[in-house]
Amino acid sequence: MKNRLKKVLCSLITVSLCSTLFLGGCGKQGKDSAAGKTADGENGKKEIVVATNSETGGLDPAGMIALTYLSYSVSALDELLTYNEKGEIDYRAAESYEVNDDSTVWTFHLRKEAVWSDGTPVTAADFINTMVRSLDPKSGNGYANYLFPVKNAEAIYNGEADAGTLGAKALDDYTLEIALDKPCVYFLDLLRLPVYTPSCVKYADAVDSGWDKDPKTSVANGPFYLAEYVPEQYFVLKKNEKYWNADKVKLDQITYRFFDDQQSMASAYETGEVDVAPALQSSVMDLYQGKDDLVITDTIATRYIYPNLNVKPLDDVRVRKAINLAIDREELCKMVGDDTEPTVNFIAKYMKDKQTGGYFVDEAEPPFKENLKEAKKLLADAGYPDGKGFPKLTYNYPSLEMDSDTAQVVQEQLKQNLNIDIELNAQELQVNYTERRAGNFDLCRMNWTADFADPYTYLSMLLSNSTYNCSGIHDEKYDALVEQSDTEKDPAKRAELMHEAEKLAVGEEFYIIPLYSMKSCNLIRPTIKGITQIPATGALEYRYAEITE
Template sequence: MKKRLISIITAASMVCTMPAGTLAADAESTQGGEITIATVSSTGGLDPAGFALDMWTEYAKLCTDGLVSYDSEGNLIYESAESVDTSDDGLVWTFHLRENQWSDGSDVTAADFVNTIDRALDPNNGNAIYANMLFNISGAEEYNSGEGTLEAVKAVAVDDQTLEITLDAPCSYFLKMMSMPVFYPSKEGAATNENEVWWQDPATSLGNGAFTLESYTDGVGYTVVKNPYYYQADKVSLDKINVQFISDQTALLSAYQTGEVDVVTGLPDYVKDQYTEEDGLFIWTMLTSKFMLPNLSVAPLDNEQVREAIALALSRQQICDVIGSDYIPSVNYVAEYMLSNSSDQYFKDEQDPLFEENAEKAQELLAEAGYPNGDGFPTLTYKYPNSEKDSLMAQAIQAQLKSVLNINIELVGEEDEVYAQDKKDGNYELIRHSWTADYNDPINFLNLYTSDSTSNYNGVADAAFDEAIANSNATDDQAERNQYLHEAQNILVSENFYVIPVVTQVYICLINPSISNVTTNDKGEPMYRFATLAQ
């Protein structure tokens, strides 16, 4: 199977002998020890029912077991659940929990999973950024909106070991959604919405995974230690893992070079030329797509020929040459490295490219739209987050559209909060958008542009697209479902150019070569719970 896992730059002989999704073999490993991981972002917190962003993602991989997960090949792994039953109509999902304990020795129960769901849906919880991921649960959206009751939410602890969730409609990708924070457990009675900082205190921030929180320092980092009550504790080697927040790329690299930290991610692209496999260089592909959104209510972007002309006029490789080798040209809206639901390929490889760059055809399309050689074409603004990479990308797009189509683009770099608000409000003509998958399924990209989606920022309202998405949701045959998802992406991109794909992204990382047995999940993220240190 083609694997969407970290692309490791290692000796061929080592790659051939490694288990799927494993970064290094454990020939010289020993028990115990500690490592330090540096992470770029400290955004968010550790409450799965709260502001669970980058910080939670790293923490959860160490300290919290969800119901199920997926390996680097897309195979299902049972975590807190040891089996799952589904009713014939696809509405009732019953999770049978394994015997497992929190880091204080108490049992993990179905009520702990319900605790997160209920707290996330609480209409008074303004921090729950992923509450909408629960809306396919019967009664969930109504309760969250203030129009229903908690008692009507059909996420129920039948008994300590049985969690039953009833959906409003069948959802064939429901298990993949288990990677969302709101489906992870939080200890009933310890994790409460009344105490918004419970997750900073090791006494209440309990773990049911390989490690558990020992200490947390706001803005600096946290330390986790081995959880002796973990059901796979005998497989956990490391005693302690320190996580440091270091936002500056130069400081990240310096910390690795001086031995202050053992793992750094999100490094600048020049690191690839300075380090080799012996130094611990590895690269993982991200489920990320960066694209342009044209405002469909603004002339002349309401003309499909104009949108297609812009898409075909770009040289994506030249854009990547400008912004760096940690970017890869892409004509796909669904991320390049998204696994297929029904084959051993990436989703994108199941059909021909959505379109081909063609400067001559772009010029013809613009002329057919009434703007030969750009004559009479109004100046358009292009808004983007005010970062170095996005600024370089914006300048490259501006230059190419001027060179190929003879149209003028005014660049407007904005601070993150202003940019996000303008995007949400539709206050733009062209805007740089980006999406990274929350879970490994094409629907996580495509359902953003249904007519009723709150993330449909440019006003896509296409009945054929909505129907393709609805059909994909209605079938549990994955091959049939994939056909509908491809149909939806074709409508979104190659038929109408409602979105204009530009690039995808990779993460450049360094890991101390003495660390072995780092596995990867279906999103290519490294997992350190069974990592070992060489002797």
């Protein structure tokens, strides 16, 4: 099946390339997208064009965060600070910080030379603006729970306290104080998340007012700013000449073009419409093997399935365990692509342990092992011997190549191994995201790329109070383990607690169905240098890229 899928994909790409040559591409018209050319085709302007997935969500860090924001923010917004590939602090909007003895009060000193792209000073009030707006449930921000370590944040989110009581204060325009309810050992890691990113008080009011996609009001404090936004087609970022570190920014412009699928992205790269096509299907590895364009990177991500605990019989742990044990992940990956690797963990396979330097998941026994015989017994014990009487469940997934292939294989395996029927429901990416957030699913595809370099980025999603908990999980024992790990300062003991929490959630209660981890297959023009990977996520970063001869 793997070979058949690969041949079909290669054929489709070839056909698509030929069609594109004759018919032209979709999206922005009149664009000669070879690196180093301007929009009207003249040489000289240092510009790259990046392919990205279909438009999802907005550009407001306090709003609904999805792929479009993540593409935009990496080049347009500066966090207070982040970590580089060496694990050292990279100061951005802040130039220094200090913390009190018990690690509950963090004070950040902002760069006085930092301004928004319209010249407005970047102040502490801009950071508080995002925090307060994110804590309004109407904003729909899935990252709001990462503000909960801040004093009174959770109570504000739940409507139990006024926004004015938030433990974030502007001591003056350039001094931001954040007070926590209790010590949080990974707090600095959280600062790269959208909810800790500034939004200009002058323009950023409500998440649905449209300010974020209007170039007149969507100002940026990073290396690039929004110059144009055409829904469902593209958006353009231009160099922010007012950026405090502008001398190190070599590109004049980055254009992101939206594509509905990976096949179209690969075709657009081949025809010169884009200069960077990230996260493509594995068949591209065969087509570009040995060429400088092909760049394979580790992605700190896990592809998995959410079973909705509010839907019968998925509320029965025996059923969830049976499904988990009946899936042959090795065979699944063989059929889906060479860029996948089977996993029974929730925490990403390629996430490093900061203390040991090894992969975190390799430092404990796997949460469970596949076992078809046991799976069949569990299903029978749950009242469905040989699948008899088992209701048909629907599996929602985005209509992307990898997810479609995965859905078909999982459907076939569950029918063959447990004699249960799964109905497949392909959805547009935005629809899939919205339906999952609303809890409108039986089984739903999930993919989580780490937001910061700590296992908590995964474990937090299954907490009872998590804004990303869409499947009805409420486990006090699990919550307590994760909460205990938050304040444990001994790295070895903290790691033990996190391994125990993952074992409970994934290997005992089976709240998710992990499938595989991935490598990212990227096509990049060899003339483009300086593209780096964000250590926390593995995603590509373009802020200091340049074009060489």
